[in-house]
Amino acid sequence: MKTLRFATVGSVDDGKSTLIGRLLHDSKSIFEDQLEHVAGVSRKRGDDYVDLSLLTDGLRAEREQGITIDVAWRYFATPKRSFIVADCPGHVQYTRNMITGSSNVDLAIVLVDARAGVMEQTRRHALLASLLGVPHLVICVNKMDLVGYDEDRFMAVRAEFEEFAEKIRFKDVTFIPISALVGDNVVERGENMPWYTGHSLLGHLENVYTASDGNLVDARLPVQYVIRPQRHGMEDYRGYAGRVAGGVLRVGDRVVVLPSGFETEITRIETAEGEVESAKNGRAVCVQLADDISISRGDMICRPENRPRQTQELDAMVAWMSGEVSLEPGRIYGIKHTTRAARARVDSLRYRLDVTTLKRTECTSLTANDIGRVHIHTTEPLFVDAYERNRSTGSFILIDEASGATVGAGMIRDSRA
Amino acid sequence: MHVAGHDEKHQEAVRDVRDLVDESITIIREVVAEFENPAMLFSGGKDSVVMLHLAALAFKPARVPFPVVHIDTGHNFREVIEFRDRTVEEMGVRLVVGEVEDSIRRGTAVEQTGVGSSRNPLQTITLLECIAEHRFDALFGGARRDEERARAKERVYSLRDTFGQWDPKNQRPELWGVYNGKHRTGEHFRIFPLSNWTELDIWNFIHQRNIELPSIYYAHEREVFKRLGVWMAVSEHLAPEPEEEVEVRTVRFRTVGDATCTAAVESVAYSIEDVLNETAAARITERGATRVDDKISEAGMEDRKRRGYF
Numbered sequence: 260m261k262t263l264r265f266a267t268v269g270s271v272d273d274g275k276s277t278l279i280g281r282l283l284h285d286s287k288s289i290f291e292d293q294l295e296h297v298a299g300v301s302r303k304r305g306d307d308y309v310d311l312s313l314l315t316d317g318l319r320a321e322r323e324q325g326i327t328i329d330v331a332w333r334y335f336a337t338p339k340r341s342f343i344v345a346d347c348p349g350h351v352q353y354t355r356n357m358i359t360g361s362s363n364v365d366l367a368i369v370l371v372d373a374r375a376g377v378m379e380q381t382r383r384h385a386l387l388a389s390l391l392g393v394p395h396l397v398i399c400v401n402k403m404d405l406v407g408y409d410e411d412r413f414m415a416v417r418a419e420f421e422e423f424a425e426k427i428r429f430k431d432v433t434f435i436p437i438s439a440l441v442g443d444n445v446v447e448r449g450e451n452m453p454w455y456t457g458h459s460l461l462g463h464l465e466n467v468y469t470a471s472d473g474n475l476v477d478a479r480l481p482v483q484y485v486i487r488p489q490r491h492g493m494e495d496y497r498g499y500a501g502r503v504a505g506g507v508l509r510v511g512d513r514v515v516v517l518p519s520g521f522e523t524e525i526t527r528i529e530t531a532e533g534e535v536e537s538a539k540n541g542r543a544v545c546v547q548l549a550d551d552i553s554i555s556r557g558d559m560i561c562r563p564e565n566r567p568r569q570t571q572e573l574d575a576m577v578a579w580m581s582g583e584v585s586l587e588p589g590r591i592y593g594i595k596h597t598t599r600a601a602r603a604r605v606d607s608l609r610y611r612l613d614v615t616t617l618k619r620t621e622c623t624s625l626t627a628n629d630i631g632r633v634h635i636h637t638t639e640p641l642f643v644d645a646y647e648r649n650r651s652t653g654s655f656i657l658i659d660e661a662s663g664a665t666v667g668a669g670m671i672r673d674s675r676a
Numbered sequence: 677m678h679v680a681g682h683d684e685k686h687q688e689a690v691r692d693v694r695d696l697v698d699e700s701i702t703i704i705r706e707v708v709a710e711f712e713n714p715a716m717l718f719s720g721g722k723d724s725v726v727m728l729h730l731a732a733l734a735f736k737p738a739r740v741p742f743p744v745v746h747i748d749t750g751h752n753f754r755e756v757i758e759f760r761d762r763t764v765e766e767m768g769v770r771l772v773v774g775e776v777e778d779s780i781r782r783g784t785a786v787e788q789t790g791v792g793s794s795r796n797p798l799q800t801i802t803l804l805e806c807i808a809e810h811r812f813d814a815l816f817g818g819a820r821r822d823e824e825r826a827r828a829k830e831r832v833y834s835l836r837d838t839f840g841q842w843d844p845k846n847q848r849p850e851l852w853g854v855y856n857g858k859h860r861t862g863e864h865f866r867i868f869p870l871s872n873w874t875e876l877d878i879w880n881f882i883h884q885r886n887i888e889l890p891s892i893y894y895a896h897e898r899e900v901f902k903r904l905g906v907w908m909a910v911s912e913h914l915a916p917e918p919e920e921e922v923e924v925r926t927v928r929f930r931t932v933g934d935a936t937c938t939a940a941v942e943s944v945a946y947s948i949e950d951v952l953n954e955t956a957a958a959r960i961t962e963r964g965a966t967r968v969d970d971k972i973s974e975a976g977m978e979d980r981k982r983r984g985y986f
């Protein structure tokens with residue numbers, strides 16, 4: 260089965276690091292020297308048990324201050340599936356961290372303390388996951404050992420979340436009662452919650468079906484690089500390389516190249532495995548076309564009857580990532596959308612979205628961790644789809660032109676809606 | 677002979693790496709499209725060999741459009757240097773070698789002395805001198821996030837300031853695979869296309885494509901001695917202390933670096949498939965088993981990276 264990329268979100272108190280440590284440990288993905296190291300540190304500090312959270316804390320500052328600075332990536336595998344985990348700290352800079360860790364994941368795990376129930380940050384994390392279009396959400400009701408493994412408590416937390424979740428869109432939400440500390444329902448089902456009949460968390464992660472999550476309808480190939488071999492006998496070769504950003508490309512397809520509007524046909528598709536008949540969303544390809552037309556990086560190859568919107572006006576939700584500069588109407592930023600770079604002016608800032616209450620408030624700027632709805636004008640046309648329909652052609656980044664830093668993450672709205 | 681057990685073990689070792697391959701190729705192409713003067717670090721070690729093969733796939737049928745760079749401590753295994761030279765010849769890429777010896781001669785690097793001394797830390801100096809001399813604005817490195825705790829936090833595009841320093845608290849968010857390579861004069865990027873690969877993924881790719889590696893990755897007999905709990909090879913660059921007993925053992929190397937700080941592991945894995953199965957069953961991390969340089973301190977890698985290391 261395809262590798263599952265998932266994010267875990269939550270603060271130290273939720274037991275997130277312990278959960279990841281438990282997943283790695285109980286799935287036998289921890290190496291002896293890592294465990295020995297962690298056990299040694301725990302002993303030195305005088306802990307009663309081996310603190311599995313130490314497995315995920317990477318940097319000196321984190322160990323010294325007991326905090327998690329930034330997103331860390333972990334890797335583990337079971338005989339059924341490989342996993343890539345983006346471990347996102349939930350307390351400071353939560354929006355920035357969570358968006359950095361979850362922009363391209365298949366699934367997000369949000370931890371809830373069974374004693375406290377749905378908190379402000381639970382809502383915040385779920386909302387961000389929804390905004391980012393994460394296809395699958397798992398709510399882990401943790402610390403069940405501290406509420407006597409009580410089914411009613413679990414059902415109450417679940418009801419509380421569902422009431423709030425009605426307001427946001429989610430295709431797939433799963434609730435799992437766990438104890439990360441003890442291990443119940445993390446890898447093994449355990450015996451403490453016979454009333455729970457679903458998968459353990461790992462069982463769920465192994466089985467969740469993701470093959471149909473990406474866009475497989477709208478064929479899109481943003482041209483990344485033109486391959487022109489400087490070799491004898493290959494003077495006429497032109498290969499258009501890029502990563503398929505939607506739908507499926509097939510040999511024999513009629514295609515149109517934007518912005519020129521020239522139509523031609525795909526004659527050959529190459530991937531790392533060699534020549535193929537078709538390539539779907541996500542594949543890195545090099546295509547050849549029937550006609551020799553002028554194509555360069557930033558152009559878009561698609562089907563004549565299914566084109567992205569060609570526009571210099573964007574209506575988007577923007578998550579602001581910078582503490583140094585703010586988003587203000589009238590300002591100009593660099594913009595990068597698929598393989599196309601341009602400059603962008605913020606024409607208007609319509610509102611700021613409170614990610615806890617969903618309330619919209621008027622504002623004059625966005626600062627770090629704010630999310631707002633903006634209108635943007637670009638110096639060059641971009642070929643866009645709504646983010647909801649396509650996470651690749653529906654997203655962009657904003658760049659501060661002075662420092663070069665990535666300052667904003669944009670998700671394009673369907674202007675027809 | 678009971679063969680079923682072996683097959684089962686092999687089944688568990690097999691991974692589909694197509695997604696990782698596509699991700700890496702996309703990163704390599706993006707850098708070539710956006711940077712003026714990229715280069716790829718190439719030591720002859722398995723990760724850099726895989727990375728160079730991915731580069732070849734990314735630009736096929738054209739040649740790899742950038743040079744490869746090796747920072748040579750002068751203390752490398754002979755087999756690896758031979759392999760390095762043969763590979764760049766076969767692939768038709770230009771090799772740039774930065775010699776630590778030259779930095780020592782210039783006086784910009786100072787040789788350590790005593791037991792356990794190594795030129796490993798000096799590589800940073802030579803590397804930064806090499807980047808400045810050739811004005812590289814992007815340097816591909818084969819580091820993987822599963823290798824080490826500090827690396828687990830590093831981005832694919834890792835910005836380095838004019839001193840080559842990495843600042844873990846000030847990393848650019850990476851979103852949706854849209855990479856931002858903007859930088860000011862004097863700054864450069866380290867690019868890690870293998871960020872999401874694990875050691876087992878690397879061996880799967882090598883196995884699927886039957887990629888040649890330096891012979892020391894496979895089991896062979898060698899004179900070794902125990903130091904800091906690991907097997908160090910006797911070589912012209914490293915001699916045992918009087919109290920360190922030399923034995924002949926069947927070993928292989930899991931990583932290939934400077935001979936003074938890279939340890940061998942006992943192994944009877946003679947083929948790619950043997951190594952693949954051994955890697956799947958390994959209970960100790962790759963760097964934990966073999967890298968003396970990481971044992972220096974709790975934050976060994978973090979501190980070196982901050983100063984501009986690979």
